[in-house]
Amino acid sequence: MSNLLKTNPEAEISLRRLRPRLERFWQTTEASLEEIRDFDERLTEIWPRLFRLLIDLYGDRYDFFYHLEEILLSAARAWCDRPQDLKELDRHRVYEENWFRSEKLVGGALYVDLFSENLGRLRECIPYFKDLGLTYLHLMPLFAVRPGDNDGGYAISNYRSVDPRLGTIEDLRLLGQDLREAGISLVLDFVFNHTSDDHEWAKLAQSNDPEYRDFYYIFPDRTIPDQYERTLREIFPTVRRGNFTWHDGMEQWVWTTFNSYQWDLKYRNPAVFRAMLEEMLFLANVGVDILRLDAVAFIWKQMGTSCENLEQAHSIIQAYNALAKLAAPGLLFKSEAIVHPDDVVRYISPDECQISYNPTLMALLWESLATRETKLIRQSTSHRHQLPNETIWVNYLRCHDDIGWTFDDQDAALVGINGYDHRQFLNNFYTGQFPGSFAHGVPFQHNHETGDMRISGTMASLAGLEQAIQLNDDHLKDLAIRRIQLLHGITLSIGGIPLLYLGEEWGMLNDYDFVKDPAKAGDTRWIHRPKMRWEFLEDLGDQLGSDERMIRRRLFNSVKRMIALRKSIPAISGLDLELVPLINSHVFCFVRSQGGDRLIVAGNFSEEPQEISGNLLRTAGLGRFFEDVISETTFQTSSNLKLDPYQVVWLKRV
Ligand code: GLC
């Protein structure tokens, strides 16, 4: 018995009572003695913590012990069903527990239908991913969805079947195997805050089944919703005001944080916790390496609060984490919390989500491009980049969602910026309204009451490429390309898993045709989710071609090269980072180190040349001679380093 159990008598007694039931369960399976022993060892270790989490969440329920037993049996069943090759991988991962913090990791994300039409064809795209250097592939939700609008797959009607237009679960399994063989990890969404309104549970709720009505937040009139509403924000205010939707069939109000057809699950009910646990472990056993936990901030509601980032939301995820360690030990969680930076980090720990999107860095890179100043990104990075051991950021520039300016107002105030005004400026800038702006973005979810707005647009369109091509101005085209290279140069080196939204690698522009599809017209995020243009890629190898072809080729080759370089620089792994104190306010400069390896990264965020003092670089750890590995140029610290407009350099001692 572990020491932890000895000091936790309630946990110990409960486990003692559950063991014979578990024993009876094993007898009905073909699990080997070794498999049972492995599970048991993990159970002994995890139990005190898991028990504490569950009793805090559900201990006051009359049927707590029933749920506890069911939850444990669900985990045992999932472990029995776990395919041998995944069990093998689990064993590996235990020894290489930091594999996901390596410089070798580079991610890509895509919608299967838009990229390759279906899963079968996606398997044929693996050489493309390998050529680019990807080792992590996030497929946007590909499960069965409601007909019509489905929020890009985020309104799931069945977690165990693939959208028939894309293929079958078997295709997904085969893809997972092929990816694994190619050294690429598979990342899928776990959309657990809500189901579609046509999910079986929602349908049973609609037919007035009391057990399933308790899976959702359903109210007969506005009394309770109005009370909640006083402290809630609106996530999709242009879809519907407030957070509740009237359901004609039931003649009741349903909690719908996002679209009206996405019904929030009621995690106060342990039956919901277990039902979603089973869906999660099913996904794990299909061969997923990393689960992206969608919309984590919203999973627990409490009257009188914002119903975001509540303590119990963390407990739910931690309990899932413990159960995953039990039933699918190699699985990792990635948190999607696009909230205040102080709240983002609360989801990140080895016992909660080992990986997290880094929305603050993303927003501040765009902020720096707009202002040509790096004071805010420096201020924020100085105290927000470090994370607990055994965890890591995912650094991205664009994803399938909008950009929200989620920086901290206090960080802004410290460098003389008013947060509210600055957000207005950034919205004006990125919708192209600010005089002189290079960006072609469009508003997303403009709330006319609060003035709040987020931004849609592809990376290349936001970085000025669309405008430059429209104006057919070679100088502007060059600047836009340099901006894109600068941004990649930072996300690929700053520490964390870089994640490309595919299409970004060749400078995909906004697609204004999304409005022609009625299921997409109401959501401007479709502007940056165009269909893959394979004919563009066929051009990449050609030496001759139109101007636009050359731009695509230049972008593609440079990001591919930086990816390969990244993988050869051990200093890029992990998160160790030191900012270089700079006099020049347009430059962002930091030192990365790991073991004996050191890399200095400097990026010029302005369209004017800038200088960094050689002496500063020398004291930051460069010897007398050093090389920028990107341009393969050698310099001396005896003179100042000149940076071209938007140039990014990766400096190593020679
Ligand atoms: C997440 C997804 C977003 C979706 C929302 C509701 O934030 O990234 O695309 O609209 O959750 O599922």
Ligand code: GLC
């Ligand atoms: C979705 C929305 C995003 C919002 C977020 C909240 O990702 O697209 O705009 O801020 O949910 O988690």
